[in-house]
Amino acid sequence: MxxxxxxxxxxxxxxxxxxxxxxxxxxxxxxYVARVLHSTIANGRVIRIDTAEAERVPGVVxxxxxxxxxxxxxxxxxxxxxxxxxxxxxxxxxxxxxERVRFWGDDIAAVVAEDEIAAARxxxxxxxxxxxxxxxxxxxxxxxxxxxxxxxxxxxxILRHTQTRLGDYEKAIQEPGLTKVEGWYETPVVQHCHIxxxxxxxxxxxxxxxxxxxxxxxxxxxxxxxxxxGIDWGxxxxxxxxxxxxxxxxQDVLYEPLCAWLSMQVGGHLVKLDVPREETFVSNRTRHxxxxxxxxxxxxxxxFAARKLEAFSDQGAYASHGHSICAKGAGAFxxxxxxxxxxxxxxxxxxxxxxxxxxxxxxxxxxxWAVESHTEDVCAAIGADPVEFRRKNLMPVGYVDGFSKNExxxxxxxxxxxxAMAAIxxxxxxxxxxxxxxxxxxxxxxxxxxxxxxxxxxxxxSTSCRMVLNQDGSFQVQVAETEIGQGADTAFAQMxxxxxxxxxxxxxVVSCQDTDVAPYGTxxxxxxxxxxAGFSIRQTGLMLKQRILDYAHLLTRMxxxxxxxxxxxxxxxxxxxxxxxxxxxxxxxxxSLTDSRHITAESTYQVKSNAYSFGCTIAEVEVDIPMCKxxxxxxVNCHDAGKLINPALAxxxxxxxxxxxxxxxxxxxxxxxxxxxxxxxxxxxDYKLPTMLDHPRLVAEFVENPEPTSAFGTKALGEPPAxxxxxxxxxxxxxxxxxxxxxAPVNPHNLFRAFTEAGLIHDESEVSRDV
Amino acid sequence: xxxxxxxxxxxxxxxVNGKEREVMVDVRASLTDLLRNDFRLTSVKKGxxxxxxxxxxxxxxxxxxxxxIYLAVWADGKDILTLEGLEGPNGEISDIQQxxxxxxxxxxxxxxxxxxxxxxxxxxxxxLLSDEEIRIRMSxxxxxxxxxxxxxxxxxxxxxxxxxxxxxxxx
Numbered sequence: 001m002x003x004x005x006x007x008x009x010x011x012x013x014x015x016x017x018x019x020x021x022x023x024x025x026x027x028x029x030x031x032y033v034a035r036v037l038h039s040t041i042a043n044g045r046v047i048r049i050d051t052a053e054a055e056r057v058p059g060v061v062x063x064x065x066x067x068x069x070x071x072x073x074x075x076x077x078x079x080x081x082x083x084x085x086x087x088x089x090x091x092x093x094x095x096x097x098x099e100r101v102r103f104w105g106d107d108i109a110a111v112v113a114e115d116e117i118a119a120a121r122x123x124x125x126x127x128x129x130x131x132x133x134x135x136x137x138x139x140x141x142x143x144x145x146x147x148x149x150x151x152x153x154x155x156x157x158i159l160r161h162t163q164t165r166l167g168d169y170e171k172a173i174q175e176p177g178l179t180k181v182e183g184w185y186e187t188p189v190v191q192h193c194h195i196x197x198x199x200x201x202x203x204x205x206x207x208x209x210x211x212x213x214x215x216x217x218x219x220x221x222x223x224x225x226x227x228x229x230g231i232d233w234g235x236x237x238x239x240x241x242x243x244x245x246x247x248x249x250x251q252d253v254l255y256e257p258l259c260a261w262l263s264m265q266v267g268g269h270l271v272k273l274d275v276p277r278e279e280t281f282v283s284n285r286t287r288h289x290x291x292x293x294x295x296x297x298x299x300x301x302x303x304f305a306a307r308k309l310e311a312f313s314d315q316g317a318y319a320s321h322g323h324s325i326c327a328k329g330a331g332a333f334x335x336x337x338x339x340x341x342x343x344x345x346x347x348x349x350x351x352x353x354x355x356x357x358x359x360x361x362x363x364x365x366x367x368x369w370a371v372e373s374h375t376e377d378v379c380a381a382i383g384a385d386p387v388e389f390r391r392k393n394l395m396p397v398g399y400v401d402g403f404s405k406n407e408x409x410x411x412x413x414x415x416x417x418x419x420a421m422a423a424i425x426x427x428x429x430x431x432x433x434x435x436x437x438x439x440x441x442x443x444x445x446x447x448x449x450x451x452x453x454x455x456x457x458x459x460x461x462s463t464s465c466r467m468v469l470n471q472d473g474s475f476q477v478q479v480a481e482t483e484i485g486q487g488a489d490t491a492f493a494q495m496x497x498x499x500x501x502x503x504x505x506x507x508x509v510v511s512c513q514d515t516d517v518a519p520y521g522t523x524x525x526x527x528x529x530x531x532x533a534g535f536s537i538r539q540t541g542l543m544l545k546q547r548i549l550d551y552a553h554l555l556t557r558m559x560x561x562x563x564x565x566x567x568x569x570x571x572x573x574x575x576x577x578x579x580x581x582x583x584x585x586x587x588x589x590x591x592s593l594t595d596s597r598h599i600t601a602e603s604t605y606q607v608k609s610n611a612y613s614f615g616c617t618i619a620e621v622e623v624d625i626p627m628c629k630x631x632x633x634x635x636v637n638c639h640d641a642g643k644l645i646n647p648a649l650a651x652x653x654x655x656x657x658x659x660x661x662x663x664x665x666x667x668x669x670x671x672x673x674x675x676x677x678x679x680x681x682x683x684x685x686d687y688k689l690p691t692m693l694d695h696p697r698l699v700a701e702f703v704e705n706p707e708p709t710s711a712f713g714t715k716a717l718g719e720p721p722a723x724x725x726x727x728x729x730x731x732x733x734x735x736x737x738x739x740x741x742x743x744a745p746v747n748p749h750n751l752f753r754a755f756t757e758a759g760l761i762h763d764e765s766e767v768s769r770d771v
Numbered sequence: 772x773x774x775x776x777x778x779x780x781x782x783x784x785x786x787v788n789g790k791e792r793e794v795m796v797d798v799r800a801s802l803t804d805l806l807r808n809d810f811r812l813t814s815v816k817k818g819x820x821x822x823x824x825x826x827x828x829x830x831x832x833x834x835x836x837x838x839x840i841y842l843a844v845w846a847d848g849k850d851i852l853t854l855e856g857l858e859g860p861n862g863e864i865s866d867i868q869q870x871x872x873x874x875x876x877x878x879x880x881x882x883x884x885x886x887x888x889x890x891x892x893x894x895x896x897x898x899l900l901s902d903e904e905i906r907i908r909m910s911x912x913x914x915x916x917x918x919x920x921x922x923x924x925x926x927x928x929x930x931x932x933x934x935x936x937x938x939x940x941x942x
Contacts, residue, residue: 008872015880016868016887018814018854025813117799193915195818195826195881244816244881245915277819485879485916652875652921659918684823684913692919693910 002494002504003712006648010490010509020242023214024274027201031272032061034262035119037109037126038283039101042352042677043135043148046099046108050127059118062266065109066097075228078321079217079251081460081522091319093151096228096258102150102317103352104677105282112262112271135352135677139291139312142351150317150350157350159315160323166334167341172306178297181381185370186291186743188669191281192359193689196244198275198284202260204268209260212239216246216484217523221256222515228257240513243484248358249285251525252320281682285357286670288325289314292370302384302392306341309333313348320357323348329363333371336450337393352677358525360660361722364451369744372447372727377740386446404457404610410705412614412640413448419701420618420638429620433735444620445731449723453611453716454528461607464519465536467544469599471590473568473582474506480521481533483511486718487649488529494645495534495712499541501565502582519602527716530645534711535605543601551589551597609709613716615639617728623736625760628751630733632662637721638701643713650717654700657721663690665726666745783847788856796843803827805843806853814854814884825912828885829853835892854884867891870925878916886912890926899934
């Protein structure tokens with residue numbers, strides 16, 4: 001069995017030798033270079049664009065503006081499966097180039113040139129005349145009557161408002177003896193910062209257009225390029241090579257339609273669109289900043305009588321993934337600590353900022369920042385122990401979500417807590433850090449989360465697999481679930497080898513997806529790759545095996561029910577004798593003069609289940625109060641992601657997610673100028689992505705309760721590790737200082753504000769003024 | 772110089788991965804451009820092109836540099852080593868490359884070449900670095916996949932192995 005073993009990545013050798021080809025490495029040097037001109041106002045309309053000077057730059061091929069876009073095909077960009085029901089389709093609010101600009105960085109024109117320098121020069125020489133409108137950057141202000149309106153169809157800039165009502169909140173809060181705990185909790189705009197920026201190139205092939213792109217979702221890109229260009233979807237061919245990280249940004253259709261269109265405007269010539277880092281921050285996608293308001297009414301025995309959540313999600317200027325993210329986050333609220341009387345209101349609101357889309361955790365990191373910070377505030381308010389309070393109120397074993405039918409089968413939460421507490425020596429430290437005084441103090445904090453694997457029943461969950469047997473008994477595996485760095489190909493190879501019964505090296509996973517060739521599926525998102533692909537790999541592997549054994553019957557005259565494949569051999573199960581190797585069978589099958597067969601299998605599996613994934617973080621910090629600095633000393637994540645297909649890669653996944661959670665909690669924030677709407681720190685120097693120096697040792701622990709609905713016992717792990725580190729760090733600071741910092745990140749700016757408000761420090765300049 | 776485009780070329784001589792090279796370079800080109808475009812050494816990755824991320828790191832005369840902010844013309848007379856140059860004639864890989872594989876320090880792989888080159892610079896010094904020193908020396912590499920944990924492990928493990936082997940030789 002390979003599943004469950006620490007197998008080395010199938011792509012590791014090529015990656016450590018530089019052989020792996022990413023999008024740019026595959027682009028012919030004869031490509032024209034495209035650059036996008038972005039708006040330099042936050043809201044308004046382009047009146048006129050003067051391209052004359054830009055066109056005179058030697059090496060410039062074409063300058064195209066929003067006014068050259070004659071056919072206006074509005075398209076959606078979210079990497080969601082298409083819905084044939086118009087009511088469930090994503091909002092189609094984007095154009096490849098737009099006259100009506102809605103954020104600083106909107107796409108208004110493009111230059112196609114022979115090289116980067118000519119393109120960059122030409123960009124600078126394009127003159128744009130705007131009609132400027134007032135803009136709004138804050139969600140609450142955007143919802144007010146009279147606020148600048150971004151999209152006519154959405155009054156008060158509300159893209160969507162959803163509600164959940166359980167029990168009777170108003171009645172429940174009348175119960176005598178309740179303690180009311182209330183807080184506002186906010187997360188910043190952050191960006192994915194995959195090290196490979198978004199890049200694609202396009203060229204004509206006959207009457208079709210081929211796009212090679214760094215994407216998580218090749219089949220969705222094919223559909224959206226077709227929609228944006230107004231051409232038949234089959235005329236679009238999308239190829240996904242190795243991808244240098246995605247984290248959800250590349251679960252959106254970014255510049256593939258524009259690049260394809262530009263190629264068509266220059267006679268189908270090869271055009272490369274390589275987005276610079278500064279533009280990746282602003283004009284790709286970001287993580288939604290979400291402002292959450294939570295009110296809890298707590299009984300003296302430490303149980304919840306009633307709870308309320310209002311979530312306000314900053315969508316930025318266009319719908320992208322839209323309300324799905326805020327809704328997912330808000331949906332976690334009534335389930336993590338179930339309560340009979342709950343009110344939830346979730347709003348997704350347009351503002352004149354960069355467009356928010358999917359990002360690792362899909363709303364849950366923002367929700368857990370609020371929910372788990374609030375849990376700690378409740379404990380502080382009623383004098384409850386943070387561990388005992390959680391154990392008492394967490395989703396109980398046997399809990400079933402009425403909508404998804406997800407179930408908590410095992411005591412995962414307590415098991416994860418126990419494991420994490422032991423790993424970080426929680427009990428001792430928690431006691432040792434009580435009642436500290438002095439400038440430098442330590443604290444330890446906890447945060448929990450749960451996460452859905454996959455997207456059923458909200459949308460289509462379809463997975464396809466193809467296996468093709470070679471002469472040597474090896475076979476190719478193709479699935480539509482994409483390798484984007486997480487290690488999916490290795491897990492697929494392990495599963496396929498086990499199902500068919502061959503040595504791992506006999507499985508060749510085709511990593512590159514070409515929509516002309518790859519089986520249909522919707523790509524990498526929702527931490528669903530291993531769970532979802534597991535179904536089609538198992539189903540297709542069994543079909544392949546059946547066909548091999550049918551042929552083995554012809555060659556050996558043994559009944560199929562007495563045959564099996566083990567370690568790449570055809571084995572007679574009654575006595576364990578190896579009758580022939582799979583290689584011998586495969587060669588005979590292809591070249592037989594009596595019965596030649598190309599042995600292959602292909603099938604689609606529609607997944608109609610989903611699974612809860614669970615875990616927690618415990619963080620230990622040291623806070624220098626006068627310096628307003630928090631240092632992370634130790635951190636542990638513990639996960640129940642079901643059975644681990646590859647524990648080494650699972651651990652590595654957890655490290656990466658923890659790092660992203662630490663960044664959200666401690667340092668990252670994309671800032672916008674209040675006066676202009678212009679982004680202020682859209683580069684990797686001023687935007688504080690954690691470095692190796694900023695992290696302590698990252699500890700990943702697991703509890704393995706096999707998921708009963710799963711083809712291989714596995715469930716979500718890709719996104720979960722990013723969900724709980726930030727609030728655990730915040731809670732550790734609360735433990736150390738008594739101050740809860742409700743606005744992430746807990747950088748010196750926010751700590752200064754919080755410590756000043758709490759009276760822990762005093763602004764000396766103000767003191768002297770008062771004197 | 773071509774006045775309309777500003778293009779100006781200069782002939783330079785350098786050694787790239789052990790091979791003597793003579794090449795005309797656009798004086799505005801970065802070493803990243805030269806290595807990627809002229810020599811097709813595509814392990815040299817572009818993540819920011821302004822010296823922030825470290826994905827383009829190569830070793831020049833024994834010292835690790837961001838090749839994106841190192842002009843190609845400056846490479847004249849220099850000895851340059853890229854990730855491709857670590858591989859032996861029969862495809863054998865170095866200890867640090869093997870450690871990156873064994874420690875699962877590779878995910879998307881985009882920052883990997885640059886990170887390995889910095890590790891090579893550190894390891895070639897042949898001295899024992901504290902954990903803190905390793906973290907400082909590797910902090911010029913941004914990685915979003917690994918949380919740096921396994922990269923750290925790979926570097927430290929290789930450092931200790933090399934020092935142990937060195938000590939054995941001395942004994």
